[in-house]
Amino acid sequence: AQSVTQLGSHVSVSEGALVLLRCNYSSSVPPYLFWYVQYPNQGLQLLLKYTTGATLVKGINGFEAEFKKSETSFHLTKPSAHMSDAAEYFCAVSDRDGGADGLTFGKGTHLIIQP
Amino acid sequence: EAGVAQSPRYKIIEKRQSVAFWCNPISGHATLYWYQQILGQGPKLLIQFQNNGVVDDSQLPKDRFSAERLKGVDSTLKIQPAKLEDSAVYLCASSLVGYETQYFGPGTRLLVL
Numbered sequence: 001a002q003s004v005t006q007l008g009s010h011v012s013v014s015e016g017a018l019v020l021l022r023c024n025y026s027s028s029v030p031p032y033l034f035w036y037v038q039y040p041n042q043g044l045q046l047l048l049k050y051t052t053g054a055t056l057v058k059g060i061n062g063f064e065a066e067f068k069k070s071e072t073s074f075h076l077t078k079p080s081a082h083m084s085d086a087a088e089y090f091c092a093v094s095d096r097d098g099g100a101d102g103l104t105f106g107k108g109t110h111l112i113i114q115p
Numbered sequence: 116e117a118g119v120a121q122s123p124r125y126k127i128i129e130k131r132q133s134v135a136f137w138c139n140p141i142s143g144h145a146t147l148y149w150y151q152q153i154l155g156q157g158p159k160l161l162i163q164f165q166n167n168g169v170v171d172d173s174q175l176p177k178d179r180f181s182a183e184r185l186k187g188v189d190s191t192l193k194i195q196p197a198k199l200e201d202s203a204v205y206l207c208a209s210s211l212v213g214y215e216t217q218y219f220g221p222g223t224r225l226l227v228l
Contacts, residue, residue: 004157036219043119043206043219044158090157102148102171103217105157 002027002093006106014114019078021109023065023091026072032094033074034103035065039087047089050074061085086113117141119220121207127226133195136223140188140209146170147184148217149192150206158206164190194225202227 007022025031032051036044048059055067065076074091088110092103120139128134140147145166150158161180163171166187175182179198184190194201204224208217 041221043221044208045219046216049216092157101146102160102163103150103158105159107155107157 002031002104004091004093004104004106006089006091006109008109009107010110010112012112012114013081015083016080019063019076019081019085019111021076021089021091021111023074023076023106024072025074025091025093027093032101033065033067034092034094035059035063035074035076036090036092036105037087038090038108044090047076081111081113083113083115086111119207119209119218121205121220121223123223124221125224125226127228128197129228130199131196133193134197134225135191135193136205136207136225138190138192138207138220140190140207141218144209144211144218145187146210146212146215146217147190148208148210149182149190150208152204152206152222154203161192197225197227199227201225 003026005024034049035047037047038044047063048057050057050067058064063078065074067074088108090105090108092105094101122137147164149161151161152158161175162182164184167184182192204222206222207220210217
Protein backbone atom coordinates (compact mmCIF):
# COMPACT_ATOMS: atom_id res chain seq x y z
CA ALA A 1 0.00 0.00 0.00
CA GLN A 2 1.12 3.51 -0.76
CA SER A 3 1.83 6.10 1.92
CA VAL A 4 2.91 9.73 2.06
CA THR A 5 4.79 11.54 4.81
CA GLN A 6 4.92 15.30 4.95
CA LEU A 7 7.54 16.61 7.34
CA GLY A 8 6.30 19.54 9.38
CA SER A 9 2.62 20.22 9.95
CA HIS A 10 3.40 23.96 9.94
CA VAL A 11 6.10 25.84 8.03
CA SER A 12 6.67 29.56 8.48
CA VAL A 13 8.74 31.68 6.09
CA SER A 14 9.20 35.37 5.51
CA GLU A 15 7.76 37.04 2.44
CA GLY A 16 10.37 36.83 -0.31
CA ALA A 17 12.14 33.84 1.24
CA LEU A 18 12.52 30.36 -0.19
CA VAL A 19 9.64 27.96 0.38
CA LEU A 20 10.51 24.28 0.91
CA LEU A 21 7.81 21.75 1.76
CA ARG A 22 8.98 18.18 2.21
CA CYS A 23 7.28 15.03 1.00
CA ASN A 24 8.41 11.41 1.12
CA TYR A 25 6.43 8.52 -0.27
CA SER A 26 6.35 4.77 -0.40
CA SER A 27 4.97 2.92 -3.39
CA SER A 28 5.20 -0.59 -4.76
CA VAL A 29 4.89 0.67 -8.33
CA PRO A 30 6.49 3.60 -10.17
CA PRO A 31 4.56 6.44 -8.60
CA TYR A 32 2.49 9.24 -9.95
CA LEU A 33 3.02 12.14 -7.52
CA PHE A 34 1.01 15.29 -6.94
CA TRP A 35 0.99 18.50 -4.94
CA TYR A 36 -2.35 20.14 -4.20
CA VAL A 37 -3.10 23.42 -2.45
CA GLN A 38 -6.18 24.10 -0.36
CA TYR A 39 -7.33 27.60 0.59
CA PRO A 40 -9.79 28.02 3.49
CA ASN A 41 -13.26 26.68 2.73
CA GLN A 42 -12.28 25.68 -0.78
CA GLY A 43 -11.57 22.43 -2.57
CA LEU A 44 -8.13 21.24 -3.58
CA GLN A 45 -6.36 22.78 -6.55
CA LEU A 46 -3.59 20.96 -8.43
CA LEU A 47 -0.21 22.71 -8.26
CA LEU A 48 1.80 20.18 -10.23
CA LYS A 49 2.21 16.48 -10.94
CA TYR A 50 4.87 13.97 -11.91
CA THR A 51 3.97 10.97 -14.02
CA THR A 52 6.92 10.07 -16.24
CA GLY A 53 9.78 11.85 -17.98
CA ALA A 54 11.56 14.91 -16.64
CA THR A 55 12.03 14.67 -12.88
CA LEU A 56 11.87 18.44 -12.32
CA VAL A 57 8.26 19.49 -12.65
CA LYS A 58 7.07 23.08 -12.89
CA GLY A 59 3.61 24.04 -11.74
CA ILE A 60 1.39 27.04 -11.28
CA ASN A 61 2.17 30.13 -9.19
CA GLY A 62 5.94 29.64 -9.51
CA PHE A 63 6.08 26.31 -7.67
CA GLU A 64 8.20 23.38 -8.74
CA ALA A 65 9.05 19.93 -7.40
CA GLU A 66 11.73 17.35 -8.11
CA PHE A 67 11.14 13.61 -8.13
CA LYS A 68 14.10 11.79 -6.56
CA LYS A 69 13.61 8.06 -6.81
CA SER A 70 16.68 7.19 -4.75
CA GLU A 71 15.41 9.32 -1.88
CA THR A 72 11.70 8.52 -2.45
CA SER A 73 11.06 12.25 -2.21
CA PHE A 74 9.02 14.86 -4.04
CA HIS A 75 9.75 18.14 -2.25
CA LEU A 76 7.94 21.33 -3.27
CA THR A 77 9.83 24.62 -3.65
CA LYS A 78 9.25 28.22 -4.60
CA PRO A 79 12.11 30.72 -4.80
CA SER A 80 10.26 33.69 -3.32
CA ALA A 81 7.19 33.45 -1.08
CA HIS A 82 4.20 35.75 -1.49
CA MET A 83 1.54 36.48 1.08
CA SER A 84 -1.00 34.83 -1.23
CA ASP A 85 0.86 31.50 -0.87
CA ALA A 86 -0.45 31.08 2.67
CA ALA A 87 -2.55 27.90 2.53
CA GLU A 88 -2.57 24.16 3.26
CA TYR A 89 -0.44 22.02 0.96
CA PHE A 90 -0.95 18.33 0.37
CA CYS A 91 1.37 15.82 -1.26
CA ALA A 92 -0.30 12.75 -2.78
CA VAL A 93 0.57 9.52 -4.56
CA SER A 94 -1.63 7.64 -6.98
CA ASP A 95 -2.35 4.02 -6.24
CA ARG A 96 -2.59 2.95 -9.89
CA ASP A 97 -3.61 -0.57 -9.02
CA GLY A 98 -5.52 -2.29 -11.79
CA GLY A 99 -7.43 0.80 -12.84
CA ALA A 100 -7.95 2.13 -9.33
CA ASP A 101 -6.11 5.42 -9.10
CA GLY A 102 -7.47 7.08 -6.03
CA LEU A 103 -5.01 9.38 -4.34
CA THR A 104 -3.31 8.70 -1.01
CA PHE A 105 -2.64 12.02 0.68
CA GLY A 106 -0.21 13.16 3.34
CA LYS A 107 -1.52 14.96 6.41
CA GLY A 108 -0.75 18.35 4.93
CA THR A 109 1.57 21.25 5.69
CA HIS A 110 0.19 24.62 6.69
CA LEU A 111 2.33 27.33 5.09
CA ILE A 112 2.50 30.61 7.00
CA ILE A 113 3.97 33.70 5.36
CA GLN A 114 5.42 36.32 7.68
CA PRO A 115 5.33 39.93 6.39
CA GLU B 116 -15.66 25.24 -18.14
CA ALA B 117 -17.80 24.59 -15.09
CA GLY B 118 -16.09 22.85 -12.20
CA VAL B 119 -17.24 20.04 -9.96
CA ALA B 120 -20.43 21.01 -8.17
CA GLN B 121 -21.43 19.74 -4.73
CA SER B 122 -24.42 20.30 -2.51
CA PRO B 123 -25.21 21.08 0.17
CA ARG B 124 -22.16 23.06 1.25
CA TYR B 125 -22.92 22.62 4.94
CA LYS B 126 -25.01 20.14 6.90
CA ILE B 127 -25.63 19.70 10.60
CA ILE B 128 -27.39 16.55 11.83
CA GLU B 129 -27.70 14.56 15.01
CA LYS B 130 -26.10 11.16 15.44
CA ARG B 131 -28.13 8.25 14.10
CA GLN B 132 -29.79 10.46 11.49
CA SER B 133 -29.21 9.93 7.79
CA VAL B 134 -27.70 12.39 5.31
CA ALA B 135 -27.02 12.51 1.58
CA PHE B 136 -24.54 14.49 -0.49
CA TRP B 137 -24.75 15.21 -4.19
CA CYS B 138 -21.98 15.67 -6.74
CA ASN B 139 -22.08 16.76 -10.38
CA PRO B 140 -18.71 16.18 -12.08
CA ILE B 141 -17.18 18.14 -14.90
CA SER B 142 -19.00 17.39 -18.15
CA GLY B 143 -17.49 14.42 -19.95
CA HIS B 144 -15.49 13.14 -17.01
CA ALA B 145 -15.85 9.38 -16.77
CA THR B 146 -14.18 8.90 -13.40
CA LEU B 147 -15.65 10.17 -10.13
CA TYR B 148 -14.22 9.96 -6.61
CA TRP B 149 -15.51 10.63 -3.11
CA TYR B 150 -13.02 11.55 -0.38
CA GLN B 151 -13.48 12.14 3.34
CA GLN B 152 -11.33 14.85 4.95
CA ILE B 153 -11.33 14.89 8.74
CA LEU B 154 -10.11 18.10 10.36
CA GLY B 155 -6.33 18.23 10.45
CA GLN B 156 -5.85 15.32 8.05
CA GLY B 157 -5.44 14.77 4.35
CA PRO B 158 -8.37 13.50 2.30
CA LYS B 159 -9.02 9.74 2.33
CA LEU B 160 -10.51 7.99 -0.67
CA LEU B 161 -13.90 6.41 0.00
CA ILE B 162 -14.96 5.23 -3.43
CA GLN B 163 -14.04 5.52 -7.10
CA PHE B 164 -16.46 5.13 -10.01
CA GLN B 165 -15.64 4.57 -13.67
CA ASN B 166 -18.81 5.62 -15.50
CA ASN B 167 -21.48 3.92 -13.37
CA GLY B 168 -19.33 1.04 -12.15
CA VAL B 169 -17.37 0.86 -8.89
CA VAL B 170 -13.59 0.56 -9.34
CA ASP B 171 -12.51 0.79 -5.70
CA ASP B 172 -14.59 0.93 -2.52
CA SER B 173 -12.13 -0.80 -0.21
CA GLN B 174 -12.12 2.08 2.31
CA LEU B 175 -15.86 2.73 2.31
CA PRO B 176 -17.52 1.75 5.64
CA LYS B 177 -20.21 -0.26 3.92
CA ASP B 178 -22.25 -0.84 7.07
CA ARG B 179 -23.29 2.81 7.06
CA PHE B 180 -22.01 4.44 3.85
CA SER B 181 -23.39 3.92 0.36
CA ALA B 182 -22.81 5.63 -2.95
CA GLU B 183 -24.25 5.41 -6.41
CA ARG B 184 -23.74 6.86 -9.85
CA LEU B 185 -26.71 5.46 -11.71
CA LYS B 186 -26.40 7.16 -15.10
CA GLY B 187 -22.65 7.62 -15.08
CA VAL B 188 -22.91 11.35 -14.38
CA ASP B 189 -24.17 12.64 -11.02
CA SER B 190 -23.38 10.78 -7.85
CA THR B 191 -24.88 10.57 -4.37
CA LEU B 192 -23.10 9.59 -1.16
CA LYS B 193 -25.28 8.57 1.78
CA ILE B 194 -24.57 7.97 5.44
CA GLN B 195 -27.12 6.02 7.48
CA PRO B 196 -26.95 6.16 10.47
CA ALA B 197 -24.40 8.89 11.09
CA LYS B 198 -21.88 8.75 13.93
CA LEU B 199 -20.00 11.54 15.64
CA GLU B 200 -16.77 10.48 13.93
CA ASP B 201 -18.35 11.08 10.52
CA SER B 202 -17.95 14.82 11.05
CA ALA B 203 -15.72 15.83 8.16
CA VAL B 204 -15.60 17.51 4.78
CA TYR B 205 -16.74 15.25 1.95
CA LEU B 206 -14.98 16.04 -1.29
CA CYS B 207 -16.00 14.94 -4.73
CA ALA B 208 -13.49 14.86 -7.58
CA SER B 209 -13.63 13.88 -11.23
CA SER B 210 -11.17 13.12 -14.01
CA LEU B 211 -11.49 12.63 -17.73
CA VAL B 212 -10.28 9.06 -17.50
CA GLY B 213 -8.29 7.11 -14.98
CA TYR B 214 -4.75 8.31 -14.18
CA GLU B 215 -5.54 11.83 -15.32
CA THR B 216 -5.66 14.95 -13.13
CA GLN B 217 -8.43 14.91 -10.54
CA TYR B 218 -10.46 18.11 -10.19
CA PHE B 219 -12.03 18.71 -6.80
CA GLY B 220 -15.31 20.31 -5.82
CA PRO B 221 -15.64 22.73 -2.87
CA GLY B 222 -16.80 19.97 -0.54
CA THR B 223 -19.69 19.43 1.87
CA ARG B 224 -18.90 20.15 5.50
CA LEU B 225 -20.79 17.74 7.77
CA LEU B 226 -21.16 18.19 11.51
CA VAL B 227 -22.70 15.34 13.50
CA LEU B 228 -23.92 16.31 16.99
